[in-house]
Amino acid sequence: MKHPNHHTFHTLRLTLPTGVSPLCSLWEPKLAPCNNNRGRRFVMLLLVVGALMLASCAEQVSNARQEATTPEIYPDYVDVTIPVGIAPLNFGMKSDEAQLVDAVITDAKGHTLHGQGRETTDFDIDDWHKLVSQNVGDSLSVTVSAKLADGWHTYRTFHLYVSTDSIDYGLCYRLIEPGYEVWSKMGIYQRDLSTFEQRPVLENTQFQGCVNCHGFNRGDPSRMSLHIRGPHGATLFLDEGKLTAYNTKTDSTLGFCVYPYWHPSGKYIAYSTNTTRQVFHIRDANRIEVFDAASDIQVYDIEHNQLIITPSLKTDSLYETFPVFSADGKWLYFCAARALPEGSMSLDSLHYNLYRVVFDAERGSYGDAIECVIDAGDSLTVCFPRPSYDGRYLVYSLANYGQFSIWHHEADLWMLDLATGERRPMTNINTSDTESFHNWSSNSRWMVFSSRRDDGLFTRPYFTHIDADGHETKPFMLPQQNPRRFYRELFMSFNVPDFIRGAVQMDNVKAVELINADYREPMGVVER
């Protein structure tokens, strides 16, 4: 529970100039009301002693050498654009040589926020939120000093731009070690973006299986599709608190339903069904190749509990995958490549293009004509298309070949303007390493994407702001209380990050019971 004086303490500290110890003036008035209560006085005394001990760690920046450059910090938050409500962007110096990092954030109105620590700035969360919310549409100046072996260095001030566009409540993702075929402990987790709190939605510790392919309808946490692989395989469907375990494999379809994407009406979910294989490179930096030996597309009609299939999306000569609905629900976009000849392992000849087909939500049927939206040619491949919910853009991953850009270091994100048909690389967010899976916030102004830029292996989520003209800003990494320690100690990748508009409420006991049970609700199949 938060101490009643907690907020006051930080409000006072917020207004103090850098380097001045806030202790004496701060706590004396607070002790007065406690005089009549020995117990409370004792508690307060303890708090004062604790605060003194903490404050004694703070060191005043003195005789600092002024550097002409902006600081090299981890994560790199220099000149990034942030939303209101985001958790404090704590950071440390990139180099381990720094003994202390000190940051002062100021705004044009004279408010100041100070953070200092050995590894991280550790800004007070309440003060941070207050300062950021006071500067919507404006910028914050950040002056960083680092104590190195030869004393303090103060770097050129950089800025944090506070966007007028809000971000959703949280993020949902899978945490898994970036391995090969075997899985250890893993799960689907949710993170409140305004704090550092992460909670499991479902972990695989109570059943044998791997959880993956989670999908929400535009971030609605009350409805979720989640696939469980392994001996207790099922597609778990959360609908307003009710859980059902489905067997999505039918006699007339290829296999289980994966890669879900909700229709905006909430009546359908598009899935692909894939015969997925993995092979391993002997030398290449791209360790693993995940590919399909067959794949089709089908749409699940929730109300009638049936999969809607059509021959044109179920061909042997093509691998169809990654289906997504357009923002208005009238189109079904998907990727497809010419199937490899039987037994062929020429995976570098697999090039997926982006296609679309009309989807009639009233009748639950597909159109006849399939239209090619992006022809990637013979040297590139399109993966993970994600249309913005306002219908303006579609962002996709572009790699050299194959359908699993997550394991391709060359993979980058590209944006397609659905109004003009123009497409361009998102240069402000791409790096020489992998940029792959991505999703839009519900207002289509923020995008979360996965990147391996940190070390080339462990995927981390980054956020970028996309303005009305489709311009992306320099991305920022998911904030953590102590990012250096957190990301160093985390040997897991963030998979399939997606925004959620509220906390996912799943009855874990019930979910585990359903998964461990033999019964699976069957699905019908209809061809239209």
Place this chain on the structure above:
Amino acid sequence: MWRSKALMTILFGLAVTLFFALAYPHHLHFQEQYQLFLFEGSYVRDVLSVPGGLADLLGRFCTQFFLFSKVGAIILGVLLVVVQLMTARLVGWNWSYGLSFVPAALLWVFLLNEHALLGGVWALILVMLATWDVGRIANPLVRSLVTLIVAPLLYWLAGPVAFLFAVLMLLREVRDGTFVSRFLGLASVLLLCVLAAVLPHFISVGASRLWHGVHYTRYPEVFPRWLWLAVCAVAVLSIAGLFVKRWYEPAKKWVRPMGSTVVVALVIALGVRVMMNPRTEQIMAYDYMARNQQWNRILQTADREMPNNPLMVTALNLALSMKGLMADNMFRYVQNGVEGLLPTFVSDPVSPLTTSEAYYHLGMINTAQRFVFEAQEAIPDYQKSGRCYKRLAETNLIVGNYPVARKYLLALQKTLFYRDWANETMKLLDNDAAIGKHPEYGRLRSYIVNDDYLFSDRDLSAMLGRQFMANRRNRLAFEYLEATYLLSKDLDSFVNRFNLSESIGYPRFPTVYQEALLLWWSREHTANEQMPPGIDRSIFQRLNDFYAMTNRKAPVEQIAQRFGQTYWYYYFFVK
């Protein structure tokens, strides 16, 4: 009298220590390699975040010392002695003193299983300590109130073994307490039941594990039978101590207590003998030796007793090749086909580790890395492994993936026994020149193929061929390549690749290769013809003798006796 007690306890501790140090040392290495104790806040927090966390943490802390089996054996000896002494407090010094060894002996049997975790032993110790300490409170009301507070706390610290505490304290109240204290004692038991029933709603732990143990064994869903037998033994002895007063009467002579101890000791010895698994110990020994590159020791072990398990054969073949003896001696030992060279991947935490050693020394670093990674992922209780982290740091270092290598090294710097190595290895990061000069990493880096291709265990020989062609000084790759042909009895391919051996520079024509070449030659030539160049006359003669013996249909046992260590015997008689 105390001298007799001390003597018996010391003897017991000594027996436990000697057993694990001499008969079961590789079980201790095995235990150590499936955990990674980190001096790190988040690690400790994670372990403590489930019931039984403290016992588990203490167990893991002790297990890290198992890297040195003798230290591990002493730790086990001490812990089991502690259990025995605490049990002895319950039964007193009397005719049944020998029974005080029963719970400790049952724990000994429990620990014979390679998947039994030391956390289970610590749980029992914590619970017995709590039982003893709270039991000293004389006032029934205070005692039962303390019990009510301690029981859930103990459940969280020690796990479901805490039920023992609650039950024993309830029985204590039944005997000595008041109505209120008995009620509170019962409430303590019920409180634990409620805890175990409702906790699945709050933590991601299987419901059944909250009743029998969250982390007492590596396979958490498996019921730790021997641990619970030890718990039951403590319960029975305690109950007997509580209700059969004459047990408390001290023995007047040492004969009866000593006699009961001797009887129990005999039963213990018999039980341990029956329950121990020397075969598993042997397999673990081979893996341990391969891990530590003790090639000579592997060969000596195989000379003493022929390997009888595929993993042993894998380690043995690796040792033979590392010592340059494969081309001469591989058929002196049991061979089980290509699987004995490079076994197919199996998703368990054991087999891929030994196999990865072979891929590592072959210079197939990505594959070695995959096998190690997967072995670690397959650890059933989701722990990480010091051995695996170390190897993953090495493989990433060799292939030049420095940021990932750094990540593993940073973690190893937070350990007790891998820290020094990690500190030293840190110096190699981003330093290609230093790696190039490193006797192991430099050599292995030079073995990496230039052109990428996809791994296929169905086409092992093609992969080994590419591996050798990438660096013709890679003798291991050449010998493994030729061995795949020999083991699959593909003599044509063996002979076709044989001219590649020039770059290896064998000082003389290796025996196995002579045998194989001669066998291939003999299929189209007669004994009267000129034998191929380089073949020893004695080997030529032996082949003639072999043919003579098989042509006259001599019993296979006789042929095996005379030619069992030749390639010819493998070719014709081993399926």
